[in-house]
Amino acid sequence: MLFGRKKKNPIKIADKGIVAWKYATCGYCSTGCSIEVGLNAEGTPVSSRGVADADVNRGKLCLKGIFEHELFTSAGRGMQPLLRERWHEPWQPATWDASLDKLHDEIRRIQTEHGPDAFAIISTGQMLTEEFYTLGKLTRGLIGTNNYDGNTTLCMSSAVSGYKRSFGSDGPPGCYEDFEHTDCLIAWGSNLPEQHPIIYWRMKEAQEQRNFTLIVVDPRVTMLAQNAHMHLAITPGTDVVLMNAMMHVIFKEGLEDKRYIAANTNGVEALMAEVAKYDPVTAAKICGIDEDTIRVVARTFARPRAAGPLQGARSSPSGGSERSEQGGSHSPAAMQIWTMGINQSTHGSDGVVGINNLALITGNVGKPGGTSLSITGQCNAMGTREWSSCSGLPNYRVLENPQHREEVAAFWNVDPAFFPKKRGMLQTDIYQAMEAGQIKGMWLIATNPLSSLPNTARIRKAMEKLEFCCVQDCYQDSESAQYAHVYLPAGTWAEKDGVMTNTERRVNRITPITPPPGEAQPDLWIFNRVAERFNRGAKVNFPEKAGDIFLEMGRLSVGRLADISGMNHELIEQHRGIQWPYSAEQAAFDQSRGEAPPKGGKRLYTVDGSFSYADGKAKLIPLPFIDNNEVPDEKFPIWLNTGRLIEHWHGRTKTGKIGNNNKFSPIPFIEISPDLAAELGIQRGEYVRMVSRRGDAVAMATPTQRVPKNMVFLPFHFHDCANRLTLGLLDPHSRQPAYKQSAIRIERIEDQTAAAKLSMEMRKF
Ligand SMILES: Nc1nc2c(c(=O)[nH]1)N[C@H]1C(S)=C(S)[C@@H](COP(=O)(O)OP(=O)(O)OC[C@H]3O[C@@H](n4cnc5c(=O)[nH]c(N)nc54)[C@H](O)[C@@H]3O)O[C@H]1N2
Ligand SMILES: Nc1nc2c(c(=O)[nH]1)N[C@H]1C(S)=C(S)[C@@H](COP(=O)(O)OP(=O)(O)OC[C@H]3O[C@@H](n4cnc5c(=O)[nH]c(N)nc54)[C@H](O)[C@@H]3O)O[C@H]1N2
Ligand code: SF4
């Protein structure tokens, strides 16, 4: 007998008439989920699903991945190249030839008139790796500007800089499987359930099995904090103080791993001398975490099993010894992950070094469950770090090293003297140079600084000053295109062919599922056409096919940290991604064993003395703390914390047009404490005005206990909103902006109708 809904109104899953599924990797976040897109008989993409036998996501997707196929036909896509003489004039449709000639001619004109570095190229973490490599070859090998950088300066540059300072090279040493081996996880400034939902799911599954201790450091009660054994609501921007105090306790109580420190590190004496100043009593006054909590967290991290499960924790159902992958027993392991709460700070690079210090002094690098794992942001922020040449030359080679310059010049057939001898400006510095009139032209590729850089008013002024700007974006309505003289319509995601690298160094494949709309072209095609214009005489080789470019990159990677010489497009797709390093030698060995899946590199630095510094040792670096942030005061008494929501992606050029994403938060809002709202006379659902020293913005008030009384949280996804307010002081090492620490005041708005109208304008789409 049928009951209820089954009988009355059974749910029917619409038959979309899918005849084929095609393979890709999700193009939003760096989790790197394997996706299949379903095509109907007409070849139209109509559905997306997770790939069951992919190790990363095991069949799952989050709500961005599930609707990703809707991008192909979403509103605002660029269909043809556009040209205009001045940025405030109307656009004129143009041919590809005319647009690309214009780009070439303006680059050369500006370089001739003002010097080679007066033209800047800004790239992204959201293209495919073969595209990054090709753009790098074009920029470093033919165009020759040293002011070439990417939006990763807004995102991962603190992690990159911190890894380089500690370990001698960039490259996250851990993997998702570490959750299955760890005894303690500290998450610093990372809202995993919303920003990396499938990594969160992997972590949660592992935690349900073994109930390791989870400690979350975040000024907000995020969903991750709600799930933690301990939530440390830190004073914004002071994580380094907490880290120093934890190290103080670890050394004082003799909890450090002396053998590991002796075999693998330099600098322990200087570190001990510095952290001696950060006793928990003194530190507590700065970072807002009480002294007892500091001690418990330090002990739990250094001795995760001796400390036993924290309050509320169930005892671990499985013992310890079987956790070693090799089958033998291994010591308790503790790991740390972090994201923008650390990187986006004036102490971003130091925060990363502090995390690495904690990992090194307790011997928690390169072992199962013991790692210091930066959770990457954009889908291919890793690919750009490895291959774009933004910060140097391919595969973590640096411009400062003459041997690296020689190697790459010989490989590309260019003159090594053409390469600069040191890295040029980073993106944030490039904007300041634009303001100062040193940079006259710009090519923006897959990034939207007018929405994403701090202090929009200043960015506008800088963009208005440009003699020439080219925007290459899959959407014509990106805010930055307002200031462009040339607009190049690009394909996106699975309209293109190539690979991306995820947070755990897994290289995964995207196959071209559908062509770009109208006359739009894949970014790779655009770079190759630009290259033809600079490569008279075809001196440098630019292969057309992504698969061939990948093999070329493989040859350039032999013996390097990110060795991919054992991979090719087919093998990658077949195994749903392979982690680097994976050398040709390893591939030959794997092949000789028959069908076994490739043994890519799960972890880095797994044996003593294998760090990238010349002596194989990592550096322990003292971190004195100077508070240079903008902090709340009488005039601007509230912290402005900015970040993200699960349903939206950055400036919403994509998710703002997908109904099933946009409906969850179509207008800007703030999380505000009910007590603060009451004090200001603000009701739930009313619009408020936020004022900083830079500007003002309007958002709807949603009272919630998630934020302390002296802080509001504002998602930065909305047009002309969060970054009108942010200051974005730069980290001295990474030049990354402190997006999460600005001071504002909040004002009640009398005329709610006018405010609602303004807020609708901010939704833009
Ligand atoms: N849905 C969705 N997912 C995304 C993205 C997206 O736009 N949408 N973007 C991707 C990208 S590029 C990135 S970089 C990642 C970002 O991923 P996350 O960094 O996890 O996300 P955010 O919301 O920027 O910030 C994380 C947390 O940092 C906290 N925080 C603020 N100040 C401090 C501080 O001083 N100390 C500490 N410890 N924490 C602090 C905030 O309260 C916030 O909860 O997400 C990626 N995933
Ligand atoms: N206040 C505040 N500001 C922030 C942050 C914060 O936490 N708070 N976070 C910062 C961080 S971590 C990041 S990563 C940045 C992100 O900053 P942006 O890079 O500016 O953000 P997106 O909106 O993702 O911009 C990507 C652009 O590329 C286009 N695009 C997408 N795919 C393709 C493609 O395949 N080809 C081409 N040619 N175009 C494509 C999109 O339409 C979009 O216009 O924002 C930063 N800004
Ligand atoms: S978790 Fe990230 S990679 Fe996976 S489906 Fe969601 S947005 Fe895509």
Ligand SMILES: [Mo]
């Ligand atoms: Mo990011």
